[in-house]
Structures are given as C-alpha cells and as structure tokens.
Amino acid sequence: MSHRHPRDRTVPVVLVAGHLGVGKSSLVNHLLRHADGTRIGVVVNDFGALGIDAMLVAGQADSVTSLANGCLCCTTDADGLSDLLADLTAPATGLDLVVVEASGLAEPRELVRLLLAPTDPHAVYGGLVVVLDAADPDLEQARLADLAVVNGLDRVDDPDAALATVRAVAAGAVVGTRHGALDPALLVDPVSRPKPAQLGLDELLREVDGPHAHDEAQSVSFSSEQPVDPGRLAAFLEAGPAGVVRAKGVVRLAGDGELWEVQTVGTAIRVRPAPVRAATSGARLVLIGTGLDEAGLIQALEGCVAGADDPEPTEHAALALTRYA
Ligand SMILES: Nc1nc2c(ncn2[C@@H]2O[C@H](COP(=O)(O)OP(=O)(O)OP(=O)(O)O)[C@@H](O)[C@H]2O)c(=O)[nH]1
Incomplete structure (x- = not known):
C-alpha cells in the first residue's frame, strides 16, 4: 500500500471485545510487544486496566501515551470515540492499525455500528475480534465475531474440543491462543521500517516473553491470468474458508x-x-490465516476463475461481489 498517495491510505480499525478477564488486555499487550515495524494505536477506556509495561512507555500527555516502539495508546469513553478514531487514522499519525479494546465502553454491536459509520475517510473496519474463554466460551459472542480468539487453551484439558465447539457456531475465523498470543499479521500486513541499532524495548520484553510466542500466521498466494466469476468468488469468500482470517x-x-x-x-x-x-488481466489474491490447506484453497480459487465453457455473464452478474462496495 506504500505506493499509494497518502489520501488513499486507510487504516484498519479492529474492535476487541469479550467478557471480563477473558484475556483482552493480554492480547492487546501481545500485539504491542510484537508490533515490530507496525505502528499500532490502541484505544482503551483506562490505561490501568491495560497495564502496559512501564518499560514500553516513552511519554504520556493527558489521555495519550506514546510507546517507545512508535505505537500510541489513548483513553476515551464511547462519546469521544469517533473523534479519537478520526485523529488516530489521520495520515499524520503514521499508524498502520488501530485497536479498540471494548471493555466498559459499550455493547460490541453498538461499537461496530459506530466504526462502520463512513464519516472518517481514513478508517476502514478491520473486524470484530471476540476473545473467548476456552473453558466456557460465550457462543452468542462467537457468532458475532469476524475473528473468534479462543484464549486460555493452556487451562483446558482438551484444546481441540474447545476449538471445535467454537468452530461449530462461528461464522468468521477461529484461532486458539494462550495468554492472548495472537500474531499481529492476522490483523494487519506486517510493515518493515528501518530498525535502530539497539534492541527496541518491545524486543527486550519479548526476550523474556518466550512461553507466550504465537503461532505464526501463514499465507497462501493465488494468481490467475483469467478474470474471475463474481458469483463463485463471492460464494467462496462468504463461506469463510477454513483457517482464513483475512x-x-x-x-x-x-x-x-x-x-x-x-x-x-x-x-x-x-x-x-x-x-x-x-x-x-485476471486475479491476485493472498489469503492469511492459520492451519491453511494450501492445495485445497488454491483448488477452490481455481474453481472461481471464469472458464471458456461458462455461460455468458448477465448484466448484473458483477453485483454478487460489487454489492460489498
Ligand atoms: N493461564 C492463562 N492465564 C491467562 C491467559 N490469558 C490471560 N490470562 C490471565 O488472566 C488474567 C486476565 O487477563 P486480561 O488479559 O487482563 O483479561 P481482560 O479480558 O483484559 O480483563 P478485563 O480488562 O478485566 O476485562 C490475567 O491475570 C492474565 O495474566 C491464558 O491464556 N492462560
């Protein structure tokens, strides 16, 4: 995206929701520690609850804390959220991702509606991440999630069964974690920026963070010289292919x-x-997720390529996909 004019630059805004104590702050802290070159803005309603490591904090001004790795952390209540999001996604901040931790702010559904309001030209909805307790997942919330994170897999006897319970109801992607260790690449494309010669504080903290390493996101690339059939591609994407998060x-x-x-x-x-x-002349697509069946996904995408034997597309055929514009 770096080749685009700054006007075109959009920043995904991800909402993190879930019950009290389920691991939202652990997840957000993990993202901050593993941000590498990616600049993340975090919105919480209370710094104390997030408990950002003191070492990561470079400076604090009123409700904004700037972290040593270029990330920003802000506090607000629901009323101030849209103004704050407009500020955070403005090109001048240079952020690549904004994460809103929903605890105490409002209903996740309300917040999604707010985030989807097209008032801010630079913000794009990056999805609703719902953190669930592996031992007792709230299946109603799992249904709402674009990405359901089943956290606390170390606390259950049968992690596979916990994941299967959530997968059975979730429309979106499902990923299992311990201590909120989610690979940031599942939420945003990694950004490489020149690194200082010294180890950054996030890197130092990560050295002592060994047991909470995340499962690496995988990607599958597909390209075709031929155009795709909009109906078949829409059906493929709507089905939420297994393991694909983005x-x-x-x-x-x-x-x-x-x-x-x-x-x-x-x-x-x-x-x-x-x-x-x-x-x-055709298609270039990248699928990002965990536990991806590369051969199966490529085969499914090949099935979306328009073939010589296809009937002539109708005038409205493109709408199957372009209705999402
Ligand atoms: N064993 C284990 N403990 C965890 C895991 N995830 C989080 N914890 C611990 O559970 C407690 C609550 O985690 P938080 O990340 O603060 O949860 P939260 O959802 O942000 O909590 P609230 O902000 O109060 O809603 C902390 O003591 C964490 O260290 C996990 O996967 N396994």
Missing part, C-alpha cells in the same frame, strides 16, 4: 472486465474499485 487482492471480473480490490476479515467482505490499474 484475504486481500485485486480481481478482474468476467463480464464487465472491471478491476476491483477485495479485502475480507472473517466473513466481512469489502470491495472497491482498484485504486491503481494493477497489472493483472
């Missing part, structure tokens, strides 16, 4: 021949006209 890329649609940018988080799909005429 998908992104550009696709040319059979029929109208237009080029679209596609981004998904769980089963939340977003498309927009590709901002740059990307040099593809």
Whole structure:
C-alpha cells in the first residue's frame, strides 16, 4: 500500500471485545510487544486496566501515551470515540492499525455500528475480534465475531474440543491462543521500517516473553491470468474458508472486465474499485490465516476463475461481489 498517495491510505480499525478477564488486555499487550515495524494505536477506556509495561512507555500527555516502539495508546469513553478514531487514522499519525479494546465502553454491536459509520475517510473496519474463554466460551459472542480468539487453551484439558465447539457456531475465523498470543499479521500486513541499532524495548520484553510466542500466521498466494466469476468468488469468500482470517487482492471480473480490490476479515467482505490499474488481466489474491490447506484453497480459487465453457455473464452478474462496495 506504500505506493499509494497518502489520501488513499486507510487504516484498519479492529474492535476487541469479550467478557471480563477473558484475556483482552493480554492480547492487546501481545500485539504491542510484537508490533515490530507496525505502528499500532490502541484505544482503551483506562490505561490501568491495560497495564502496559512501564518499560514500553516513552511519554504520556493527558489521555495519550506514546510507546517507545512508535505505537500510541489513548483513553476515551464511547462519546469521544469517533473523534479519537478520526485523529488516530489521520495520515499524520503514521499508524498502520488501530485497536479498540471494548471493555466498559459499550455493547460490541453498538461499537461496530459506530466504526462502520463512513464519516472518517481514513478508517476502514478491520473486524470484530471476540476473545473467548476456552473453558466456557460465550457462543452468542462467537457468532458475532469476524475473528473468534479462543484464549486460555493452556487451562483446558482438551484444546481441540474447545476449538471445535467454537468452530461449530462461528461464522468468521477461529484461532486458539494462550495468554492472548495472537500474531499481529492476522490483523494487519506486517510493515518493515528501518530498525535502530539497539534492541527496541518491545524486543527486550519479548526476550523474556518466550512461553507466550504465537503461532505464526501463514499465507497462501493465488494468481490467475483469467478474470474471475463474481458469483463463485463471492460464494467462496462468504463461506469463510477454513483457517482464513483475512484475504486481500485485486480481481478482474468476467463480464464487465472491471478491476476491483477485495479485502475480507472473517466473513466481512469489502470491495472497491482498484485504486491503481494493477497489472493483472485476471486475479491476485493472498489469503492469511492459520492451519491453511494450501492445495485445497488454491483448488477452490481455481474453481472461481471464469472458464471458456461458462455461460455468458448477465448484466448484473458483477453485483454478487460489487454489492460489498
Ligand atoms: N493461564 C492463562 N492465564 C491467562 C491467559 N490469558 C490471560 N490470562 C490471565 O488472566 C488474567 C486476565 O487477563 P486480561 O488479559 O487482563 O483479561 P481482560 O479480558 O483484559 O480483563 P478485563 O480488562 O478485566 O476485562 C490475567 O491475570 C492474565 O495474566 C491464558 O491464556 N492462560
């Protein structure tokens, strides 16, 4: 995305929700510690609850704490949220991801509605992450999630059974964690920035953070010289392919021949006209997640490519996908 004009730059805003004590702060702290070059803005309603490591904190001004690794942490209540999000996603802040920890703010559903309000040109909805207790997952919340994080797998006898219970009801992606150790790459593309010669504080903290290492996100890349069938691609994305947390890329649609940018988080799909005429006659897609069946996913995507035997697309065929614009 770095080739785009700053006006085009959008920052995903991810909402983290879940019951009291389920591991939301652990997850947010893990993201901050493992941010590497990615600049994360965190919105909480109380710094104390987050308990950011003192070592990570570089400076504090009123309700904003700037962390030594370029991340920012802010406090607000629900009323101040939209103004704060507009500030945090403004190009001048240089943030790559904003995470809103929902505890105590409001109902997750309300917040999603607020985040989806298209008032801020730089913010894009990055998905609802619901943290669940592996020992007693709230299945109602699991249904709402774009990404359900089943945390506390170290505290249950049968982690696979805990994951299967959630997978049975979740529409979006499901990932298991211990101590909130979620790979940030599941939420945002890693950004590499020049590193100082010294170890950063986040790196130092990570050295002592060994047991909470995360399962690395995987990616599967697909490309085709031929355009895709919008209906089949939409059905593939809507089904929430197993293990896929995010998908992104550009696709040319059979029929109208237009080029679209596609981004998904769980089963939340977003498309927009590709901002740059990307040099593809067909499709380039990357699927990001855990436990991916590469061969199966490639095969499924090959099935979305328009074939010579397909009937002529109707005038409205593209709507199957472009209705998400
Ligand atoms: N054993 C174990 N403990 C965990 C795990 N995740 C979090 N904890 C501990 O559980 C407690 C609560 O975790 P937090 O991350 O503060 O939970 P929270 O959801 O942010 O809590 P609230 O902000 O109070 O809603 C802390 O003492 C954590 O260290 C886990 O996967 N396994």
